[in-house]
Every structure is written in C-alpha cells, then in structure tokens.
Amino acid sequence: MVRRTRPGISNFRVRCCASPRNDTSYPALLAVSPYAPLRRSGGPAGHPATGARRIPAGVLMTSPDPSVSADLPSENRNRLVLVVYTAAIFVSALLLFSVQPLFTKMVLPRLGGSPAVWSVAMVFFQSLLLGGYAYAHFLMQLRNRMLPVAIHLVLLACAMLTLPLSISSGWGDPPTSGYALWLLGLFAVSIGLPFFALAANNPLLQAWFVRTGHPDGPDPYFLYASSNIGSFLALLSYPVLLEPMFTLRTQNLIWTGGYGLLIVLIASCGVLLLRSPAKAAELNMPADDRGAPAPPWILRARWIFLAAVPSGLLIAVTAHISTDVAAAPLLWVLPLSLYLLTWVLVFQSRPLLPHKWMLLAQPLAIAGVVVLLAVGGEQNLLLTLGGHQLCFFVIAMACHGELARTRPAARYLTGFYVALSFGGMVGGLFAGLIAPFTFSWVAEYPILLALAALCRPPGGERLPRWSAWYWPFLAVLAVALIAPAWSTGKMFNWLDTNRVWVIGAVGVLSALLALGLNANRWKIFATVAVALVLLRAYPADEGRVETVRSFFGVHKIVVTPNGQYHVLMHGTTIHGAEKFKNDDGTPVTGQPEPITYYHKDGGIGQAITAIRERKGAPLRVAVIGLGSGTLACASEPGEDWKFFEIDQTMVDTARDPKHFTYIQVCEPNINPVIGDARLTFAREPDGVYDLIIVDAYSSDAIPIHLATEEAMEIYKAKLAPQGAVVMHVSNRHLELSSVVVGIADANDMKSWVYSEDSGRDNEYIFSTSVVVSAREEADVGKLASSDQWALTEAEDHQRVWTDDYSNVLGAVWRRLRNGEE
Numbered sequence: 001m002v003r004r005t006r007p008g009i010s011n012f013r014v015r016c017c018a019s020p021r022n023d024t025s026y027p028a029l030l031a032v033s034p035y036a037p038l039r040r041s042g043g044p045a046g047h048p049a050t051g052a053r054r055i056p057a058g059v060l061m062t063s064p065d066p067s068v069s070a071d072l073p074s075e076n077r078n079r080l081v082l083v084v085y086t087a088a089i090f091v092s093a094l095l096l097f098s099v100q101p102l103f104t105k106m107v108l109p110r111l112g113g114s115p116a117v118w119s120v121a122m123v124f125f126q127s128l129l130l131g132g133y134a135y136a137h138f139l140m141q142l143r144n145r146m147l148p149v150a151i152h153l154v155l156l157a158c159a160m161l162t163l164p165l166s167i168s169s170g171w172g173d174p175p176t177s178g179y180a181l182w183l184l185g186l187f188a189v190s191i192g193l194p195f196f197a198l199a200a201n202n203p204l205l206q207a208w209f210v211r212t213g214h215p216d217g218p219d220p221y222f223l224y225a226s227s228n229i230g231s232f233l234a235l236l237s238y239p240v241l242l243e244p245m246f247t248l249r250t251q252n253l254i255w256t257g258g259y260g261l262l263i264v265l266i267a268s269c270g271v272l273l274l275r276s277p278a279k280a281a282e283l284n285m286p287a288d289d290r291g292a293p294a295p296p297w298i299l300r301a302r303w304i305f306l307a308a309v310p311s312g313l314l315i316a317v318t319a320h321i322s323t324d325v326a327a328a329p330l331l332w333v334l335p336l337s338l339y340l341l342t343w344v345l346v347f348q349s350r351p352l353l354p355h356k357w358m359l360l361a362q363p364l365a366i367a368g369v370v371v372l373l374a375v376g377g378e379q380n381l382l383l384t385l386g387g388h389q390l391c392f393f394v395i396a397m398a399c400h401g402e403l404a405r406t407r408p409a410a411r412y413l414t415g416f417y418v419a420l421s422f423g424g425m426v427g428g429l430f431a432g433l434i435a436p437f438t439f440s441w442v443a444e445y446p447i448l449l450a451l452a453a454l455c456r457p458p459g460g461e462r463l464p465r466w467s468a469w470y471w472p473f474l475a476v477l478a479v480a481l482i483a484p485a486w487s488t489g490k491m492f493n494w495l496d497t498n499r500v501w502v503i504g505a506v507g508v509l510s511a512l513l514a515l516g517l518n519a520n521r522w523k524i525f526a527t528v529a530v531a532l533v534l535l536r537a538y539p540a541d542e543g544r545v546e547t548v549r550s551f552f553g554v555h556k557i558v559v560t561p562n563g564q565y566h567v568l569m570h571g572t573t574i575h576g577a578e579k580f581k582n583d584d585g586t587p588v589t590g591q592p593e594p595i596t597y598y599h600k601d602g603g604i605g606q607a608i609t610a611i612r613e614r615k616g617a618p619l620r621v622a623v624i625g626l627g628s629g630t631l632a633c634a635s636e637p638g639e640d641w642k643f644f645e646i647d648q649t650m651v652d653t654a655r656d657p658k659h660f661t662y663i664q665v666c667e668p669n670i671n672p673v674i675g676d677a678r679l680t681f682a683r684e685p686d687g688v689y690d691l692i693i694v695d696a697y698s699s700d701a702i703p704i705h706l707a708t709e710e711a712m713e714i715y716k717a718k719l720a721p722q723g724a725v726v727m728h729v730s731n732r733h734l735e736l737s738s739v740v741v742g743i744a745d746a747n748d749m750k751s752w753v754y755s756e757d758s759g760r761d762n763e764y765i766f767s768t769s770v771v772v773s774a775r776e777e778a779d780v781g782k783l784a785s786s787d788q789w790a791l792t793e794a795e796d797h798q799r800v801w802t803d804d805y806s807n808v809l810g811a812v813w814r815r816l817r818n819g820e821e
Contacts, residue, residue, distance in 0.1 A: 077272075078214050078215060080272070081209070081212050081214050081272050082214060082216070084265065084268050084269055084272060085205055085208070085209045085212075085223065085269055085272075086223065086226050087265055088201070088205055088262065088265035088266050088268070088269050089201065089202060089205050089206075089223055089226055089227045089230070090226055090227070090229065090230040091230065091258065091261060091262050091265060092198055092201040092202065092205070092227070092230070092262055092266075093202065093226075093227040093228065093229075093230030093231040093234065094230040094231070094233065094234045094258065095198055095234075095255060095258050095259060095262060096195070096198040096199065096201075096231065096234075097230075097231040097234040097235050097336070097340070098234035098235070098237070098238055098242070098255060099165070099191070099194075099195065099198075099255060100121065100122075100125055100336075101235070101238050101239075101243075101333055102165070102238070102242075102248070102251050102252065102255060103121075103165055103187075103190070103191050104117060104118055104121045105243075105248065106165070106166075106167060106248060107121070107167065107183070107186065107187070108704070108705065109676065109678055109703075109705035109803070110167075110171075110173075110174055110186075110676065110679075111174055111179055111183070111551075111646070111676060116179075116180075116319070116436065116551050116552060116553070117183065118318060118319075119315050119318070119319055119431070119432040119436075120179075120180050120183045120184065120432055120433070121183070121187065122314070122315050122318075122428050122432055123184070123315075123425075123428045123429055123432040123433055124183075124184050124187040124188070125195065126311065126421070126424045126425045126427075126428040127425045127428070127429075128192065128195050128196050128199055129199045129421045129424065129425070130418070130421040130422050130424070130425045131196055131199065132196050132197075132198070132199025132200035132201075132421075133199065133200065133203050133414070133417045133418045133420075133421040134418055134421075135196070135200050136200040136202075136203040136204035136207065136414055136417070137203070137414035137415060137417075137418050139151060139152065139200075139204060140204070140207045140414050145211065145273060145274060145278070146274060148204070148208075149208075149270035149273065149274065152197075152200065152204060152266070152270075153263070153266065153267055153270065155193075155196075155197050155200075156197050156262070156263045156266060157263065158193065159193045159194040159196075159197040159259075160194075160259060160260065160263060162193055162194060163194060163256040163259060164252045164253060164255075164256045165190070165191060165194075165252050165255070165256070166190065167186065167190050168186065168189040168190040171185070171186045171189070171190070173675070173679055174675070174676070176648070176674055176675070177648075179551045180432075180433055180436075180551060194259065198262075201262075201266065202223075202224065202227045202417070203413065203414045203417040203418075204414075205223070205266070205269055206220045206221075206223050206224065206413055207413060207414055208269055208270070208273045209223060209269075210410050210411075210413070211273060211276065212272055212273055212276040213276050213277060217410065218409075218410050219410060220410055220413065221347050221404070221407060221413075222347065222348070222349060224343065224347045225343070225344045225345075225347040225348055228340045228341070228343040228344040228347075229344050231340045232337055232340045232341050232344060235333040235336055235337040235340065236333065236337050238333055239333055239808070239809055240809065242254075243805075243806070243807065243808075243809075244807045244809060244810065246805075247802070247804035247805045248803075248804045248805070249804055292408070292409040292411065292412075294412060295408045295412060295415075295416075299406060300415075300419050302402075302406070303403060303406070303416065303419040303420060303423065304419050304422055304423035304426065305423065305454075305455070306399045306400070306402050306403050306423065306455055307399075307403065307419070307420045307421075307422075307423025307424050307427070308423040308424065308426040308427035308430075309395075309399055309427060309448055309451050309452050309454075309455055310339065310342070310392075310395065310396040310399045310400065310427070310452075311339075311423065311424040311425075311426075311427030311428050311431075312426075312427030312428065312430050312431040312444065312448045313392055313395065313396070313427075313431075313445075313448045313449070313452070314335055314336060314339050314392070314396075314427075314428075314431075315427075315428055315431035315432050315444075316431045316442070316444045316445040316448055317335045317388050317389065317392045317445070318335045318336070319431075319442070320388060320442070320445060321334075321335070321384055321385055321388060321389070334385065334389060335389055335392060338389055338392065338393045338396070339392075339396055341393070342393065342396040342397045342400045343400055345397065346397065346400045346401045346403070346404040347404050351401075353397060355398075355401035355402075355404070355405060358394060358397040358398045358401050359398055359401070359456065359457070360515060361394045361397075361398075362394055362395055362397075362398035362452070362455075362456065362514075363453075363510060363511035363513075363514035363515060363524065364394075364511050364515075365390070365391040365392075365393075365394035365395050366391070366395065366449060366452055366453060366507070366510065366511070366528055367504075367507040367508050367510060367511040368387065368390075368391045368507075369388065369391045369392075369449055370449070370503060370504065370506075370507030370510075370528065370531045370532065370535075371500070371503075371504045371507055372387050372388060372391070373445075373446070373532075373535055374499065374500045374503040374504055374507075374535060374540070375500055375540070376539075376540035395449075395452045395455075398452075398455060398456070399452065399455045402455060402457060403420065427448075430444065430448075431444045431448065435447075436549060436551065439549065440547045440548065440549045440554070441536075441547045441549065441554055442554055446532040446535065446536075447532075449528065449532065450525055450528045450529045450532060451525070453510070453514075453521055453524040453525040453528050454521050454522070454525050455521075456514070456521045456524065458520075458521065459518050460518065461517055461518055461519055461520060462516070462517050462518050463517060467517055467519060467520075467523075470513075470519070470523055471523070471526075474523070474526055474527060474530065477506075477530070478530045478533075481495065481502065481506070481530070481534060482530075482533060482534065482537055485537035485538060495538060496538050499534070499538040499540075502534065502538075503531055503534045503535055503538070506527065506530055506531040506534060507528065507531045509527055510524050510527035510528045510531065513527060544558070544559040545557070545558050545559075546659075548649050548652075548653055549649075550647055550648070550649040550650075551647075552646060552647040552649075552650075553570055554570070555568060555569065555570050555575070555649070555650065555653060556568070556569040556570075557569075557653065557659050562581065562585075563580060563581055564579065564580060564581040564582075564583075565577050565578065565579055565580065565764055566578050566580060566659055566660060567764070568627060568628040568653070568659075568660070573732070574596060574764070574766070575596075575627050575628065576596055576598075576627040576628030576629075576630050576660070577595055577596050577628070577764040578592055578595070578628065578630070578660050578661065578662060579592065579593065579595060579764070591633055591665055591666060592633055592661055592662055592665060592666075593633070594630045594631065594633050594634055594662075595630070595763070595764050595765050596630065596764055596765065596766055597695075597728060597730060597766055597768045598630045598631055598634060599758070599765045600634075601758070601765075602758065602765070602766075602768045602770075603728075603754035603755075603756070603768045603769070603770030604631075604634075604693065604695075604726060604728060604768065604770055605634070606754070606783065606786075606788070606789075607691075607724070607726045607754075607770065607772050607780075607783065608621075608634055608691065608693075608726075610780060610781040610782050610783045611690060611691045611723075611724055611780070611781060612636070613781055613782065614722070614778075614779070614780070614781030614782075615690055615722070618636065618637075618638040618639040618640070619636075619639045619640075619641075619690045619691055620639070620640045620688060620689050620690050620691075620720070621635070621639065621640070621641045621642070621689065621690065621691045621692070621693065622641075622642050622644065622681065622684070622689045622691075622692045622693070622718065623641060623642070623643045623644065623693045623695065624644045624677040624681060624692070624693065624694045624695065624696045624706065625643075625644070625645065625677075625694070625695040625696035626643050626644075626645040626650055626651060626654055626672055627650070627654065627695065628653070628654050628659075628660045628662060629654035629655075629660055629662035629663040629667075629670075630662050631643075631693065631695075632662045632663050632666040632667040632670060633662050633665070633666040633667075635666065635667065641667065641670075642673070643670060643672040643673070644672065644673045644675075644677045644680055644681055645672045645673070645674060646674065646675060646676050646677070646696070648674055651672050651674070677694075677696060677706060678705055678706060678711060678714070681714065681718070682714050684718050685718075686717045686718055687717070687718070687719065687720055687721070688718065688720060689718050689719055689720060689723055690719075690720050690722070690723050690724075691723060691724055691725075691726065692715050692718060692719065692723070692724075692725045692726070693726045693728070694706060694707075694715070694725065694726070694727045694728065695727075695728040704801070704806050704808070705803060707727070707736065707739055707740060707743065707801060708743060708801045708802050708803050708806070709743045709746045709747065709800050709801065709802045709803075710802060710803045711743070711803075712725070712740075712743040712744055712746070712747045712749070712773070713747055716747050716749065716775075719775075722774075722775075722776075722778070722779045723774070723779065724772055724773065724774040724779050724780055725744070725749075725772070725773045725774070726770060726771075726772050727740045727770070727771045727772075727773070728768065728769075728770055729769045729770065729771055730766075730767070730768050730769045730770075731769070731815070732815075733812060733815055734808065734811040734812060734814075734815055735811050735814035735815040735818060736769075736811060737753050737755065737769055737771055737792070738792075738794075738795055738798055738814070739801050739811065740771040740773065741753065741771060741773075741792050741793070741794050741795075742794045742795065742798060742799075742800045742801065743800055743801060744771075744773035744794075745793070745794035745800075746794075746800045748775070749773045749774060749775055750773065750774060750775075750776070750777060750791065751771050751772065751773045751791070751792050752771070752772045752773075752780060752783055752784065752789040752790060752791050752792065753769070753770075753771050753789070753790050753792045754768070754769070754770045754771075754772070754788055754789050754790075755767075755768070755769040755770075756768075756788060771792075772789070777791075798810075
C-alpha cells in the first residue's frame with residue numbers, strides 16, 4: 001500500500017484502487033476529483049511544497065474522522081464551484097476591458113481625436129483598478145462571510161442603475177487648458193461606479209474561491225490567468241468584430257446586458273461561498289501556507305516596481321505607434337492585448353514560455369527597441385507595429401514572470417493584487433500625466449526602457465575579475481561617444497553619419513553583458529542609458545531640432561543643416577515647411593511660397609484656384625487645422641479666411657517668426673478659434689463659406705470624428721449655395737479617399753479625387769491625396785473637367801463612417817492592398 005499524508009489534513013491515507021487489501025479500520029471512502037489537472041509542483045515563493053496538488057484519478061482517500069469528511073465539499077460541488085467562479089471572473093474581465101476602448105471612443109471627439117485621450121484614459125482605469133483592489137482587500141478583512149457578499153452585490157446593483165453608458169451631462173465642451181484633469185473628471189462621473197465595481201471582482205472572487213474549500217483554493221492564481229484570457233479576448237474582439245460590425249449604441253446595449261448577466265453570476269458565487277462549511281478553507285489549506293509569514297516590505301516594493309515598468313511602457317508604446325497611424329481602438333488594444341497575454345502566460349501552471357527563456361530574451365528585446373528608435377524616421381507599418389510590440393511583449397513577460405515567481409501564499413492574495421495595481425497606477429501616472437508635462441520630448445519611452453533592465457533578478461557574475469573593470473570602460477566609452485555631440489569636427493560628422501550603427505552597437509553590448517557575463521543589472525542599466533543618451537545627442541532628423549510638447553503631442557521644428565528650410569514635424573510625418581534660403585544661399589524675400597502639401601500646383605492649391613475662378617470674387621474660407629500657417633499665404637487681398645485649431649502651442653509655433661513667417665507676412669491679424677472643430681465650427685452661421693478646407697492632422701493620426709457622415713453634414717450646412725469642401729487625406733497607413741467619398745454621398749454630394757506625385761520631394765513639395773465634395777458639378781469649376789481629378793462614386797460594399805461607426809482596420813487593409821501612394 002502506498003501511504004501519503006495530504007497537506008493540511010491529518011491522518012489521511014491514500015491507497016491505490018488496484019490494491020486487493022481491505023482495511024476495515026478506514027471504512028469511509030472519499031473519491032477525489034479526476035478532472036482538475038495537477039497544479040504546479042512548487043507553491044508560492046517561500047513555499048516549495050504548498051502548491052494545491054491534486055491526487056490522480058483512481059486514487060482514493062480515507063479518513064478516520066467522519067466530521068472532517070462531512071466538512072469537505074463533494075466532487076460535484078467542487079466542479080460546480082470551479083465552473084461558476086471561472087465563468088464569473090471571465091465575464092467580469094470581458095466587460096472590464098471591452099468598456100475601455102468602447103467608452104474612450106465615445107469621448108474621443110471631445111478632444112480632437114488626440115492619442116493622449118487614450119493615455120489619460122489608461123491612467124484613470126489603472127487608478128480605479130487600484131481602488132477596486134483596495135476595496136476587495138478591505139472587504140476580505142471582515143470576519144463575517146455574509147457582509148462582503150451583500151456589500152458587493154449592492155454596489156453592483158447601484159452601478160447597474162447608471163447604465164447604459166453615456167457622457168455625463170455638464171461635460172459637453174472641454175476647457176481651453178487642463179485637458180487631462182478635465183478628462184479624468186469626465187471619466188469619473190460618467191463611468192466611475194460601474195468600472196470600480198468591475199475592478200474589484202478579480203481579487204474578490206479569488207478570495208471567495210479560496211474560502212469555498214475547493215481543492216485548488218490554496219493556489220488560486222490560475223484564476224488570474226482565466227481573468228486575463230477574458231480581457232485578452234475582449235480587446236482582440238473589439239477592433240476585429242465589435243467595431244466593424246456594430247454601432248457604438250449597439251455595443252453599449254450589448255455591454256449593459258453583459259453587466260446584468262455578471263450580477264447573476266456573482267450572486268451565484270456568493271451563494272456557493274455562504275453554503276460552504278465555515279472551516280472548509282482551513283481544512284484545505286497546506287500547513288506551510290497557514291504559518292507563512294507576511295511578505296517583507298522590500299518584496300512588496302519590488303512587486304510595485306515590477307508592475308510599474310511594463311504598465312508605463314504600455315502607455316509609452318501605445319502613444320508611439322498610435323501617433324503615426326490613427327487614434328483608434330485598433331491601435332490601442334494591440335499593446336494592451338499583449339500586456340494582458342503576458343499575465344495569462346506567466347500564471348499558467350506550466351508556462352508555455354518558461355520564465356528563464358524570457359529572462360534570456362529580455363536584453364535582446366531592450367537592444368531591439370534601441371535599434372528601432374535609432375532607425376526612427378521612415379519605417380513601414382509592420383516594422384512600427386510589430387517590432388516595438390514584440391520587444392514590449394518580451395520585456396513585460398520578464399517583469400510579470402518575476403511577479404509570478406515571487407507571489408505569496410493565498411492568504412496574502414488580495415494584498416499582492418493591491419501592490420500590482422499600485423505599481424500599474426504609478427507607471428501609468430508617470431507615462432500618461434507626469435512625463436508629458438515634464439519633458440518637451442517623448443522621454444518616458446527610453447527612461448522606462450532603461451528601468452526595465454533593473455527588473456532582472458540578481459545573479460552571480462561570470463568572470464568577476466574582468467567584470468570589475470567594466471565601470472571605468474563604460475565611463476570612457478560614454479565620454480568618447482557623447483562629447484563630440486557638442487562639436488562640429490570630423491568625429492562628430494562620423495558619429496552622426498553612422499549613428500544607427502554606433503547606437504545599435506552600444507545597445508547590443510548591453511545584451512551581451514546580460515547573456516555572456518550575467519552582469520549586474522546596474523551595469524546593464526547604465527549601458528542601456530548610454531545608448532539612449534546617444535539617441536538624443538545624435539537625433540535621426542538632420543539639422544537643428546527644437547521640440548514643443550502639449551496634450552496633443554510632440555511637435556518638432558527642424559532646421560535643415562544649411563538653414564534652407566524650417567520643417568514642422570509630428571511623429572515621423574512632415575506637417576509643414578517654409579523655405580528661408582534660395583539654392584544659392586541668399587535669403588528668401590517677399591511673401592513666402594506655400595510648399596509641402598499646399599503648393600499652388602498640388603491638389604489643395606488647384607482646388608482653391610478653381611473655386612476662386614468659379615466665384616469670380618473674393619472668397620470666404622474656413623480652414624480646420626493651422627499647422628505651420630502655410631495656407632495663410634494662399635489667401636488674396638479682400639478675402640476672409642478663418643482658421644480653427646485645437647492646439648494653442650501650434651498657434652504659438654506658427655506665429656513665431658523664428659520658426660515660420662507665413663502668418664506674420666500674410667495674415668498678421670489672424671485670430672484662430674481654439675477648440676475641437678466639431679464643436680467650434682458647428683457654431684458658425686449656416687450658408688456663408690465658399691470653401692471649407694479640412695486639414696486637421698497630427699502626424700498620420702487622423703481625428704476620425706472629422707471624417708464622418710455627421711461631420712460632412714455640418715460642413716455642408718456651413719457652405720454657401722455654390723460652396724465646396726476640400727479634405728486633405730494624404731496618409732501612409734490608411735486609405736481615406738473612399739471614406740470621404742462615402743460620407744459625401746450620404747449627404748447627397750458629389751466627389752472628385754486627386755492623387756498625384758509631384759516628384760519634387762527634395763524641394764519639400766510633396767504628393768497629395770485630396771477629395772473635393774460639392775452639391776453640383778458646376779460648383780467645383782474647372783476641376784470637373786480636369787484629367788487630374790476623377791469623379792468618384794461611393795463603394796456599395798463599403799459601410800459609411802458615422803459618429804457611431806468607423807472601421808480603421810478596413811482602411812489599413814485597403815492601403816496595404818492598394819500599396820502606398
């Protein structure tokens with residue numbers, strides 16, 4: 001007979017069914033569930049043998065004490081508990097993370113579609129997650145089991161009364177400053193209560209699960225993986241299924257129905273808890289877990305740090321990729337889905353990607369980001385999306401793997417989750433709120449990347465005699481590479497020319513330190529920091545660079561090496577430029593010539609000329625988007641041009657003659673209307689504008705709410721009887737011409753599309769894609785008969801974008817299918 005003592009229950013004996021021996025001293029047989037798999041062989045940190053082990057099928061337990069047997073849940077009840085709790089946690093996570101892109105998309109039009117809206121939203125969600133986890137931790141300190149169940153169900157019921165989701169009345173127009181605080185207030189009053197209730201469910205239900213006495217109760221962290229599977233599926237399904245298939249209103253109603261289902265499931269979990277024997281959890285708890293000391297504060301601090309770094313990186317990576325494509329759920333959920341996937345993988349019983357593999361890959365991922373940042377500039381979509389996110393995934397896996405490795409016994413579960421959520425909030429606050437107000441450039445991404453090196457566990461160095469010399473070597477290397485940045489000699493020219501190779505080599509050196517020498521993490525951190533300082537010392541942009549940062553992004557003013565051009569950039573996209581010197585080096589005199597996308601021979605220039613000739617009198621023009629102020633010089637004496645701009649820093653930059661002189665020379669008395677154009681332009685009188693030019697771009701990220709059927713309806717209402725709307729739709733990653741044609745057709749307007757390459761990029765005169773929409777063919781003058789302008793019909797199979805519906809994934813697919821223009 002094989003004898004084995006079950007942890008936490010004395011005098012239990014296990015016997016193989018095949019044994020012919022009858023032992024009459026143990027007549028009471030308790031069948032053990034054959035359904036749940038073996039848990040991990042080791043328990044939580046410090047408890048190597050306390051994992052909630054399951055006994056294989058075919059093995060029976062016997063007990064000499066009938067009272068103990070009666071206190072243990074039956075096999076069928078265990079199965080029911082596992083199914084109900086898993087379903088409740090899964091549905092809760094599904095709702096928790098599907099509401100984030102859903103509600104943020106509802107808010108996005110209030111602030112110009114800025115990617116920063118999502119960053120602030122993430123700060124709010126992470127902060128409220130901390131509140132929910134702290135609330136769960138407090139409830140589980142109550143001795144009475146019924147109170148936590150009753151209190152939480154009342155909270156859920158109260159939250160249900162606030163649904164369906166909507167933006168709270170009184171939060172219509174945003175202020176002219178303090179956007180982040182305004183957004184946090186809007187989120188708090190509009191969605192705070194239901195999200196808070198959802199945020200508490202994961203740790204609270206896991207704590208209840210432990211107290212049901214289920215055999216897996218001593219190690220309930222596998223439920224955290226189930227929770228994150230629900231979150232992961234919710235995020236992936238949003239841009240792929242929900243956003244393309246359903247309107248915002250339908251999504252809202254589906255979500256509200258899911259919330260009602262969740263209340264039923266959580267009530268069922270509460271009933272199962274209350275019907276469990278009061279001491280079932282204690283009987284099921286391994287002895288080592290019952291006597292486990294509380295985690296020391298130094299370990300709690302490390303948990304916070306390990307959670308903060310990937311949380312901050314999540315926001316930094318999202319902002320980095322969404323700046324160059326579009327502020328849309330598709331690009332928000334990709335990094336967040338990977339972030340959640342890491343939690344799923346590290347809390348598995350047998351991780352699909354072993355932690356030691358991730359620790360080996362982490363230095364390579366850090367070096368990979370260094371190289372990607374060094375390359376900068378013109379990157380294709382797959383490299384931008386794939387490269388940064390793959391590296392982020394590996395870094396997050398290493399950090400979260402350390403959290404899983406050092407997790408405490410189940411009795412300290414809620415405190416562990418409070419530490420995780422606090423770290424997540426700290427990382428989010430730094431990347432989403434503190435950094436944008438502290439730095440004039442996107443410094444948070446490289447800072448967090450360097451801190452990721454400190455997330456590695458300590459270890460013994462190989463070749464310690466040689467590694468001791470690394471600090472002086474690194475100091476000499478840093479001085480040798482960074483000092484020339486303040487000179488103009490041959491060394492600077494060589495380093496500037498070979499910047500990608502030099503920066504990449506230093507990044508790779510940090511990886512070799514980790515993999516080859518198992519170096520101290522501070523040495524790896526310092527090496528990565530040197531590589532990142534080199535990125536700033538030798539920027540990818542040629543010439544002198546000045547950065548201006550606001551809620552709406554980071555703008556760069558680049559002066560080319562010979563001072564011939566001043567270029568305005570947002571992300572990697574040129575937003576405007578002005579020629580200050582002729583080819584022979586002499587200063588440009590007189591009125592500056594509009595260039596980039598606004599040259600007289602380009603699409604926008606041709607449209608302005610055609611409408612002016614058709615009217616035969618001075619125009620009244622509205623321009624949505626100021627940029628460098630280039631279009632100010634497209635006006636003629638006697639014309640009335642009015643500009644609408646959401647970003648005051650952009651106005652200040654365009655007005656500053658040391659940067660650009662378009663406004664100073666052509667429209668010195670210009671007074672742009674500040675605010676989101678959907679709100680401010682809607683207040684303009686109807687029927688007054690001969691031409692409306694929509695050019696509101698931040699890099700290639702488009703404000704989607706300015707390209708919807710409702711937006712075109714507003715433009716049409718403001719047009720004079722023979723007016724026209726010109727929409728600039730040049731974009732590297734999205735095909736938008738068909739979108740504009742569709743929204744114009746929905747408003748009974750005809751559209752002509754212009755898309756040609758100027759072949760003059762070296763003169764900062766670029767190819768453009770422009771759509772002109774008008775009521776009748778005669779309204780666009782000679783454009784209607786031009787070979788360069790194509791009268792285009794709306795696609796029958798392509799759904800029209802509305803305030804309730806947009807499909808960024810489809811626009812990306814069309815651009816990839818048709819090729820870049």
